[in-house]
Amino acid sequence: MTAVTVKGLRVDLDGRGVDVVDLVDFEIAAGEVLGLVGESGSGKTTAGVTLLGDARRGATIAGGSIVLGGQEVVGLGQGQLAKLRGSSVAYVPQDPAMALNPALRLRRQLDELFEFHRPDMPEPDRDARIKATMREVGLDDSDAFLARFPHQLSGGQQQRVTLALAFLLRPRVIVLDEPTTGLDVTTQARVLATVRDLCASHQVAALYVTHDMAVVAGLAHRVMVMYAGRIVEAGPSSRIFGEPVHPYTRALIAAVPQVSERRELTAIPGDTPMPGRRPGGCAFHPRCKHADPACATTVPEPVEVVPGHIVRCLHATRFAAEPAQPAPALTAGRTGERGEVLLEVTGVDAFHGRKQVLHDVSLTLAKGECLALVGESGSGKTTLARCVIGLHRNHTGTMTFQGAPLATRARDRSRESRRAIQYIFQSPYNSLNPRRSIGETLREPLKVLFGMSAAKAAAEVAEVLERVSLSPAAAASYPDQLSGGERQRVAIARALVCRPEVLICDEITSALDVSVQASIVRLLRRLQDEEGLALLFVTHNLGLVRAVADHVVAMRAGRIVEGGPVDDVLDRPGDQFTRDLIAATPELSAVPTGDPSRLPLSLEDPT
Amino acid sequence: ACGSGGGAQPAATGAGAAGKPTRGGRLTVATGGAKGSDTLDPVLLNSAPVSFMARVLYDQLADFSNDLQYRLAMAELIEPNKAGDEWTIRVKDGIEFHNGKTLDAEDVIFTFKRTFTQAGSVTLGKFKPYVDLDEIKKVDKRTIRMKLLRPNSTFNYALASPHKIVPVDFDPRNPVGTGPFKYKSFTANRQWVCERFANYWNADGESEPSDSAAPAGLGAKPYLDELVVNVINDDSARTNALVTGQVDAINMVQFAQIPLIGQHQQLKLLESETGAWTGIYMNMEEPPFDDVRVRQALRLAIDREQALSSCVSGHGRVAYDLPEPYAPGYPTELTRKRDIEKAKALLKEAGKENITVELVAGPVSAEAVSMATVLANNAAEIGITIKVRQVDTATLFGPQFHSWPFSVDKWPAQGNYLTLLALTDLSESTTLTHMPKADLDALRDLHDKALSTVDEAKRAELTRQMYQIQFDRGGWIIPFFANVVNAHHAKVAGWPKQDASGRSFGNAHFEQLYLNG
């Protein structure tokens, strides 16, 4: 039974006649989970919220039809939409911390749905339904819990509350917009299981929006791939991940790092174009390695390569006939002797205020090696990294660089050690001064560390930009003119311009799309090979660890629980904690079905 | 204090014609010029409102009428001996204080003692050189005899300028006097309330001439039951209060607001010429004013007509640097014409061309600052640049008050030039002009001579000679005598025609006012 049918949907930016998404057709059956994937900016959210008859400020639904349970949504008035929303179609937002009203208690926010959609429902029934739903999403159903305010919940709990809000009135359709992005892998796994369970048991049709291919692989029955506002490929999960046809889909999949095997990550060159700047013909052609002149001029029509598998590519039939995706090259981990130890951390205890967040942490980093630091959120990875660079002052224990002790504060350290150890921050948006040009940003270390004149520095800047594969012309631009990936390259360049020996990278790819992440990772590996850089690579992404690291150290609650060569740890995890972590990480290569038995963890929330 | 304030009911109600003259009722007026330091202590009077209020609460041995004629008040006799150094004073019989006590010689003696002992006493100055406290003898119940330290044949004038008689054991917190109204409440800078004193000694006395004198049959003065004086220092706000009927009368009407009041039929103006003056003084110890030619040049440079027109819209009379126009011996023939050329020549002679001086001006009167501005304007024409620096009164009267080289001050009319001179140029401690010794000695000599003669004509002649010195070499620039303007609602009548002292509200003769009910 079809729950919702979308045909020819188009959303325009107001007054500019520019489409954000167009030509979107799909339907979702009751109980089915449809995944919608694509790089950032491709139009996923825009397409998703149209099911609620909504377009964000500055945009309007310009055409097409959305039939939901026999009712046309496009063109409904505010009042009718209000009736529909929450009861027939519900929305689960990306960031639960922002989506829950901080001034209202949970019960109030849940009860509100009855107030406007089921005004006749008697109070005891409401209460029963609320409690049942709370249990279904794996939350405490006590009155005390319901009397809490949103800020009194953890991120995972908040996300579950948004799920409860969405499922409370048993809508036909539910739109989930990257509901697990902010969560760590274990919590993510639990939330995913909840979603799948609820959809199945209440026969709710779900549109699951995400940029994380691996998540969809384990959850969705069918998957749509979106690029530049168009659905470029759609089909059953098994087809999309097993036999992808569109070059874009293939490239996306090749960029996803895997925990189970070390493989060469391939990046898609370039960035997703913004609405209004999308190229003619096939929008993907400038980034496509198979593009021919026709691609630049002809708009591809959807082609059904096998029943239920549709591809919007001029060469769809040819690609479909080819053997599916050449298996990604497996690479060997680097082995052999560890080099000279550069950085040594011994017995570090660190505190935030009175709270101890690191307990007796020790590790060593050798020349030319990449040491990954993994652990769930809040385990103290960032704190440790900041201790090393001298930004976190409240700690005890010793740290040495090439045998010489490091002062607590960066400012008190020798110029030599300030040069030799460089730090790259997580957010490319925050780590560059928005008011200074890239050139100025890159000259700053040269000035501070070497007192270099601007003229001499200019040459260095141009050179370092080339090393991170940016054009020297980028020196004149400002951060907001660059994409996230480009900014992160600038951040790397700022570190490299000091000619460091150790790079500390704190989740430097977590804010980026997989394809961009792949290119950054490749860059780092290249630098490592060419220049013998030592890397302390902080991440919670085990796939990445497999892809880049030589050694790995796992942390939990401020303690090191396990450490060793990557392959040893990931293939034969010694600690239960590491095992859980690996199990919770969604994998692309796993059997792509909606089979709940594959879910790694039970539903109970341990908190 | 008393709880029922004056503003509780709108004062003047209804426009148009006034009704029949009636006894009783409450009069609400608003005054400007009040200060936080105002008190009802009659030896500390230092603002316009307290000085007219003192006339309401207290009375004097002698007084000046509204045209500045000397006359006896509570005294039935004030007489000097031949040498003018011994005075006999006898008070009238049966004058009653507000507390029921009868005025007698003890009270007069007590008042003198109090004047000498109270810190900050402002009337002390004029008595100090003459009165010997140990030589005041009570002759009988109502008579005293005073042996002065030196002759002063105008001692009676000193008694007629403010010298309020208070009863023995006077307490300023509960002031008791012999005036027509008695104290009810007082809050400095805010409100005074007083009520009719039934046993007013001068209830049947002659009233000051008025255009709307009380009809016979209205009974004994005062006619009003209660007098409420509100302080509204802001000139516009005060006018507004009258216009909107919140008060029945106001004083110190700014000349610019006369037309505004004229628009209202039921409002009447009360304007009077006075002998009060605001002067600019030059400190003769300080260059360039140590040179008489500079002083005269400035006196020649100022455009008196323009000053009169600009500062008070022409409401006043031109003056020629000599104060006290009502004083015996005032030389009306001593006048000056504006003469730029002569002024320039004088400056050239003195070698003081193109000089710059600072004039410290403060708000001593409404016209003080504008006068300074006009002078600065006029002086520019003779090559003197005057920088006007405006300061507040606390700064003006601050420690430098007696040593500013060039500043302003204001005086009410004293009625007698000898009295004024003793308080200003001749006083060693409070002089502002710091006359050079030669002139000072000459003036002192003339002053002493005048005081030791009881011959009025001779005294007038000596006074004239002193005026001449002032005119030729003095340090004051007095461009005009400003009028005082009051305004009142038509329903309040009985206002005196004239108020030469400039104390406002018809020299505070509230006892002769009545309401047309």
Place this chain on the structure above:
Amino acid sequence: MDGRFSGSRRLWLVRRLLLGAAVVLLVSVLVFAATQVLPGDPARAVLGHDATPESVAALRAELGLDRPLISQYLAWLGHIVTGDLGQSLVTREPVAALIGDRTINSAVLVVISAAIVVPLSVFVGALAGRRRDRKFDKAMLVVTLGLTALPEAIIALLLVILFSTSVLRLLPGTVLLGPGQNPLGQPAQLVLPVAALVLGVLPYLSRLVRGSVIDVYESEYVRIARLKGVPERVVLRRHVLSNALVPAIQGTALALAYLTGGVVVVEQVFNYPGLGTTLVDAVNNRDFPVIQMVCLVFAACYVIFNLLGDVLTVYVTPRLRTAGQ
């Protein structure tokens, strides 16, 4: 976890109170120092131009102005602590009596103004914020901009001209209040001063409310509420206002503190017997104990309003209220 404050909150409150007291104390030191720098002295201001050196010296001695500064200050502070606010140098009356009813008068003015301006601003601001960029909003922006373009003194003058003396003769343009008289006894007199204060604060506060209403309207949870099918009017009432209140509370605290300062100008224009006119007089007379006390009252108001604002903010913000639990 509800209404009552947690232990750490109570500690916070105590800390804030102490801090506030310290601010007031420092203000007193500053004002004392400032009064020492003022040119001129009270003895002269009292005595006027008839002052003789002896009388000034006598008065100075009597007023205690000849003692060393520190001992003057400490003596003053000692008296304050024991509840004796000292004596006016000028009138020799107890300062407490002098400023007592004026404080009440000013407070009446401020409280009435606040009682009008706060709900009005919330109403206007919320409406404008809701109709963002529409006619009402634009009109409101122009009006508030126009109002801020006029200094308070000029607003007050305009009001007098319009409603009292020249155009309409509806309301008294001057306030006449006997000592101890209740300003509420004559409401007509209060209209214009209150209007001047309200017009002075309204632009600031209503735009603050508008800004925060818009912020909240833009927030994700309001979008989500709409996507839950909550009707628009409930969105405003329940989801927007409850959260937009916080900046409004802070703004109100600031506005109240500002009002207490604004009374200086407005009282002056309307001859209103309050703290503002008292301060102007005291400064002119160099009446140090009064200057000090009035400044202290102002500072204390500032501290109290801020503290109240913070406490209220904590109270209506669940995140802050429940912190530390």
Place this chain on the structure above:
Amino acid sequence: MRIGLVLTGLILLIIAIGPLLAPHSHSAIVGAPYQPPSSLAMLGTDYLGEDVLSRVLEGGRSIVWVSFVGTLLGVGVGSAIGMTAAYSGGVVDEVLMRAMDVLRAFPPMVLILLLVSMAQAELALMPLIVAIAWVPQVARVAYGAAKEVVAREFVESAETLGASRLRIVRREVLPNVMTPLMVEFGLRLTWSIGIVTTMSFLGVGLQPPAADWGLMIRENYQGLALQPWGVVVPALCVAAFTFGTNLMAEGFARTVARVSPAAETPKEVTV
């Protein structure tokens, strides 16, 4: 914003070339007081008989000078204090910001009243007085803005290089709080004009015979009924200037800074 530019430009034009156009000296007495407009005095005469037009043309200088320099100084010093406190944190932060709290406890008008009485109304000192009134308020705003910036990673990045504090404040923090500070400057300028006018109006500002719009309002208010131009024209000039700068600040804030300048930004409540 365009209207704002035009108005402000107009006023600045008056200030720049006005004195050259003035038919009389600003302090010359050209006739009787409060004369209605005539060929001699096109806007009539004022309370002393000076030419209103000449005084209006002359009278903008002081107000613009005092409010502009005062605001610049106040915003400059205030933001320096705010940024230093925000960046340094710890004791410096506490001491500086508590000191600002103490100053903020004086309503600006009260502070100005005290300062003016202390210093007397010297034109040269008046900007300083206006500045002192603004410093604590601006410091608060700059502090809030800078506090957000100093927590950002590019500041930490500069710290890992060992850049000096001054360098970090100047090169990393300042450029990022520049926009709110400009907005602040615009608003404070508007308010300074109001304050300067009010000071003159209360008689604690410039003193006669100086020509100054605020002073003119005070001087000629008495004669409003006789000769309204002496009050109306300077009041309009002040209003136009305030309105102009206000529109500009508002426009700047909306277009460049993309914030709605809610006057003084309410502070965060700290736990």
